[in-house]
Amino acid sequence: NAGVTQTPxxxxxxxxxxxxxxxxxxxxxxxxxxxxxxxxxxxxLIYYSVGAGITDKGEVPNGYNVSRSTTEDFPLRLELAAPSQTSVYFCASSYELYGYTFGSGTRLTVV
Amino acid sequence: AQTVTQSQPEMSVQEAETVTLSCTYDTSENNYYLFWYKQPPSRQMILVIRQEAYKQQNATENRFSVNFQKAAKSFSLKISDSQLGDTAMYFCAFMIHQAGTALIFGKGTTLSVSS
Structure with missing residues (x-):
């Protein structure tokens, strides 16, 4: 099915x-x-991308990095995980001014 | 900067009744979009309804309708004939009229529908 796939x-x-x-x-x-x-x-918002090779910071970017080498993929990297990064993470995509399509989310716990 | 405020952290309603969720926003932009998203316990984000600021007519989607008051910067969601499946967190969200701009979310309202 078409959509946004998040793992894990x-x-x-x-x-x-x-x-x-x-x-x-x-x-x-x-x-x-x-x-x-x-x-x-x-x-x-942590990070966003307007196209392959273009990324920019959102409201809460500290402790994260992203890359966008292809139109399809947009991985989020956590370096040196901290308890403050315990959260549910959502990836989303959009076409022009239409509504977003969200992934099903990743629940991350840092202990 | 744009902000979205949902002043009702929790609400409850009985089946078949009508409930209204409140949302206010702040912006200096004239062209923008407003959304209501539903997040059930499954965690999936589901678009409920969308309103373009340049349209005076309030958007409706089956049992869901909005009361959009542009001058007051108010965007409430009315759910008619509430069903148990409407139990969820509801988020109000804002986006300016520019491709690629991010949605700005309110903190959400937890709605419980009981039988």
């Missing part, structure tokens, strides 16, 4: 470890986004 769905990391959250879309959308959702805080 769940992950537990130890403090200081690194990992990459994968995001792929098959709708040929130019725009892709990473959000984190903390309880009672809504979704906050």
């Amino acid at each position: 769905k769940f992950r537990i990391l130890k403090i200081g470890q690194s990992m990459t959250l994968q995001c792929a879309q098959d709708m040929n959308h130019n725009y892709m986004y990473w959000y984190r959702q903390d309880p009672g805080m809504g979704l906050k």
Whole structure:
């Protein structure tokens, strides 16, 4: 089915470890986004991309990195995981001014 | 900077009743879009309804409708004939009229529908 695929769905990391959250879309959308959702805080933008090779910071980029080598993929890298990065992470994509398509989210716990 | 405020952290309603969720926003832009998203316990984000700021007519989608008051910067969601499946977190979101710009979300309202 067309859409946004996120992997993994769940992950537990130890403090200081690194990992990459994968995001792929098959709708040929130019725009892709990473959000984190903390309880009672809504979704906050981490990074976004307007096309392959172009990325920019959102509201809460510290501790994360992204790359966009292809239109389809937009991985989010966590270096030196900290407890403050415990959250649910959502990837999304959009075409022009139409609504977003969201992935199903990754629940990350840092212990 | 744009902000979105949802002043009701939690609401409850009985089946078949009508409930209204509130949302206010702040922006100096004139062209923008407003959205309501539903997040059930499955965690999936589902678009409920969308409103273009240049349209005076309020958007409707089956049992869901909005009351868009541009001058007051208010965008409430009315759910009619509430169903148990409407139980979810509801997020109000804002986006300016520019391709590739990010959605800005409110903190959400948890709606519980009981029988």
